Amino acid sequence: MNVKLTMMAxxxxxxxxxxxxxTVMPTKVKTQASYEDIADAAxxxxxxxxxxxxxxxxxxxxxxxxxxxxxxxLLTDSSKEILGADIRYGLKDGGSSMDVLxxxxxxxxxxxxxxxxxxxTPILQQVGRIDTxxxxxxxxxxxxxxxxxxxxxxxxxxxxxxQYKIRHRNGQIESAVVDxxxxxxxxxxxxxxxxLSACVADDETGSLYVAEQDVGIWVYGADAENxxxxxxxxxxxxxxxxxxxxxxxxxxxxxxxxxxxIADEGAGFLVYDREGEQSFKAKFDVTGVEExxxxxxxxxxxxxGNTEIEEPVYERMxxxxxxxxxxxxxxxxxxxxxxxxxxxxxxxxxSGETEEVSKSGDAADDPAFWLNPEDASKxxxxxxxxxxxxxxxxxxxxEVQFLKEGEPNNVDIRTMTDWDGSQMALATATNRxxxxxxxxxxxxxxxxxxxxxxVGKRVHEEAPELVSDVDEVYxxxxxxxxxxxxxxxxxxxxxxxxxxxxxxxxxxxxxxxxRRLKVDSQPEGCVADDDAGILYxxxxxxxxxxxxxxxxxxxxxxxxAAVDGKQLVDDIEGLTLYQNGKDNYLIASSQGNNTYAVxxxxxxxxxxxxxxxxxxxxxxIDGSSDTDGIHAVSINLGDAYPNGLFLAQDWYNLDAxxxxxxxxxxxxxxxxxxxxLQP
Numbered sequence: 001m002n003v004k005l006t007m008m009a010x011x012x013x014x015x016x017x018x019x020x021x022x023t024v025m026p027t028k029v030k031t032q033a034s035y036e037d038i039a040d041a042a043x044x045x046x047x048x049x050x051x052x053x054x055x056x057x058x059x060x061x062x063x064x065x066x067x068x069x070x071x072x073x074l075l076t077d078s079s080k081e082i083l084g085a086d087i088r089y090g091l092k093d094g095g096s097s098m099d100v101l102x103x104x105x106x107x108x109x110x111x112x113x114x115x116x117x118x119x120x121t122p123i124l125q126q127v128g129r130i131d132t133x134x135x136x137x138x139x140x141x142x143x144x145x146x147x148x149x150x151x152x153x154x155x156x157x158x159x160x161x162x163q164y165k166i167r168h169r170n171g172q173i174e175s176a177v178v179d180x181x182x183x184x185x186x187x188x189x190x191x192x193x194x195x196l197s198a199c200v201a202d203d204e205t206g207s208l209y210v211a212e213q214d215v216g217i218w219v220y221g222a223d224a225e226n227x228x229x230x231x232x233x234x235x236x237x238x239x240x241x242x243x244x245x246x247x248x249x250x251x252x253x254x255x256x257x258x259x260x261x262i263a264d265e266g267a268g269f270l271v272y273d274r275e276g277e278q279s280f281k282a283k284f285d286v287t288g289v290e291e292x293x294x295x296x297x298x299x300x301x302x303x304x305g306n307t308e309i310e311e312p313v314y315e316r317m318x319x320x321x322x323x324x325x326x327x328x329x330x331x332x333x334x335x336x337x338x339x340x341x342x343x344x345x346x347x348x349x350x351s352g353e354t355e356e357v358s359k360s361g362d363a364a365d366d367p368a369f370w371l372n373p374e375d376a377s378k379x380x381x382x383x384x385x386x387x388x389x390x391x392x393x394x395x396x397x398x399e400v401q402f403l404k405e406g407e408p409n410n411v412d413i414r415t416m417t418d419w420d421g422s423q424m425a426l427a428t429a430t431n432r433x434x435x436x437x438x439x440x441x442x443x444x445x446x447x448x449x450x451x452x453x454x455v456g457k458r459v460h461e462e463a464p465e466l467v468s469d470v471d472e473v474y475x476x477x478x479x480x481x482x483x484x485x486x487x488x489x490x491x492x493x494x495x496x497x498x499x500x501x502x503x504x505x506x507x508x509x510x511x512x513x514x515r516r517l518k519v520d521s522q523p524e525g526c527v528a529d530d531d532a533g534i535l536y537x538x539x540x541x542x543x544x545x546x547x548x549x550x551x552x553x554x555x556x557x558x559x560x561a562a563v564d565g566k567q568l569v570d571d572i573e574g575l576t577l578y579q580n581g582k583d584n585y586l587i588a589s590s591q592g593n594n595t596y597a598v599x600x601x602x603x604x605x606x607x608x609x610x611x612x613x614x615x616x617x618x619x620x621i622d623g624s625s626d627t628d629g630i631h632a633v634s635i636n637l638g639d640a641y642p643n644g645l646f647l648a649q650d651w652y653n654l655d656a657x658x659x660x661x662x663x664x665x666x667x668x669x670x671x672x673x674x675x676x677l678q679p
Contacts, residue, residue, distance in 0.1 A: 084139030104136030142201035299334035366629030377638030453508035479528035620656025
């Protein structure tokens with residue numbers, strides 16, 4: 001996949017950014033074997049005893065070496081030239097798992113993978129390779145903490161970044177995405193520009209750091225399904241703190257914080273906070289280390305490659321010594337990649353997907369559902385393209401109609417009695433182009449979305465739509481009272497929520513604002529429980545709130561669930577209900593961690609579980625990420641979806657070969673979700 005890279009401005013300051021370096025002493029622990037070229041290293045962290053940790057070093061022409069924590073040589077393999085080294089833990093294949101080392105084979109233009117097992121002989125056992133089209137000089141692994149999906153990324157001297165999605169199958173590591181001949185397909189290929197020297201992935205934030213040696217540190221989205229425009233984190237002097245970047249590694253803290261560590265041949269060793277725009281924290285030199293070139297970090301210490309002495313070795317130092325000597329830096333409560341996980345998240349595979357929308361960028365947003373009263377299997381997905389109109393898709397995801405009209409953000413549907421006594425499926429949508437509430441009728445046939453005229457005093461002069469008073473129309477949902485009266489709740493970005501009563505007349509739909517509700521900041525997702533008379537509203541950065549839905553009820557908000565960084569990670573986006581007479585669930589799109597939180601409304605609103613939608617590479621369908629709108633359907637829709645389905649907008653949509661496509665909507669068989677919700 002060729003990624004379009006966007007240069008973003010870097011403002012570091014108009015004054016010198018030179019920083020004073022603290023000099024620290026290493027411990028007396030050194031590796032007891034020396035090699036002419038020590039290229040990179042990674043630390044395998046023991047799950048039971050820090051004293052059992054291993055230092056695994058790539059040695060260029062001398063191959064690979066493994067040392068224990070005292071520096072004793074345990075294994076060497078000089079059969080091939082090896083550059084780069086990175087480790088991830090617990091790659092699963094059913095009930096089995098393995099800890100994996102990835103290295104680069106530049107002469108062979110390939111990656112090699114080793115199983116790490118300190119109880120086995122040898123400790124490292126090669127379990128796969130992936131041939132590529134670059135000579136990987138640096139290698140880093142990324143493991144999505146939500147899904148467990150893992151990628152390997154390699155860098156070349158010529159400026160290439162190439163990434164493969166890998167999996168553990170039958171005791172081997174292989175490419176999860178292959179062509180018709182079974183050959184590995186790169187899920188990402190980007191050309192950065194200059195000489196690349198190092199990379200490291202932050203599994204918690206999904207960030208990929210790439211060092212362009214004489215330019216600076218670039219930050220990308222690490223996940224193949226969440227590719228974001230790159231930004232510069234820091235640059236070389238005189239504008240930045242760097243000079244010639246050689247190596248990088250990451251340390252995590254149990255509180256979700258942590259540090260990026262950089263070895264820079266000219267600037268020394270640098271420490272960056274993982275959070276914030278101005279992330280530089282400190283720099284230090286190590287006594288006896290003339291040039292900072294290699295480092296490998298773990299919760300139990302920092303190994304530094306001393307490459308300039310006559311017999312190069314690794315030396316170990318305690319991170320606690322840095323805490324005592326570097327102002328504003330605290331290396332405490334550290335944990336390894338082994339302990340990074342999003343507990344309670346279940347995985348479900350996408351069953352299908354809609355065709356991509358017609359506009360690129362942030363376009364697709366919110367899905368709704370029209371039930372065909374004559375044949376449920378011929379029902380339609382009605383969805384918004386906020387850059388140009390409404391779409392109707394069949395249940396296989398094929399576009400039936402694109403109604404090019406306005407900039408609709410959110411859409412919802414209710415079936416109501418028309419002025420003449422017939423039944424009408426009325427859809428309403430927020431139109432950001434005119435700041436209005438737009439009205440549509442949904443019918444069968446080739447053009448199922450048909451505009452409906454608004455009438456009354458609040459009709460916009462340019463279009464027969466209802467004019468809102470909010471600052472900018474945004475989210476929307478509909479409500480039908482037990483007397484059959486239909487309403488639309490319209491959310492403004494300023495926190496105001498308008499409740500519109502919609503009344504059918506012979507001339508069109510008359511709209512009246514009957515009530516205004518309020519939250520303190522921007523809401524978007526909302527859903528109404530028609531039977532219970534409750535409105536659920538997602539205040540994006542804060543919480544889910546409930547209101548009574550009746551037009552004459554109190555306007556007081558009640559807290560349902562707050563953003564907590566675990567079950568709900570801001571932004572809260574779409575909200576939907578799944579109600580089949582037995583199960584009664586509220587589902588929220590937790591955009592910040594690409595999950596969907598499920599609450600049991602019949603059991604004191606208890607949080608039940610969270611799930612993530614992953615792709616099915618065999619079907620050529622990717623998962624969903626950065627989801628906006630969602631919608632659940634609990635009706636039997638035929639053989640494909642007998643228990644209903646779940647719809648989710650996918651921000652980063654990819655084809656079967658991981659080429660970027662325009663956004664779309666993922667379809668999940670509800671049975672896949674039902675299984676993971678069972679006790």
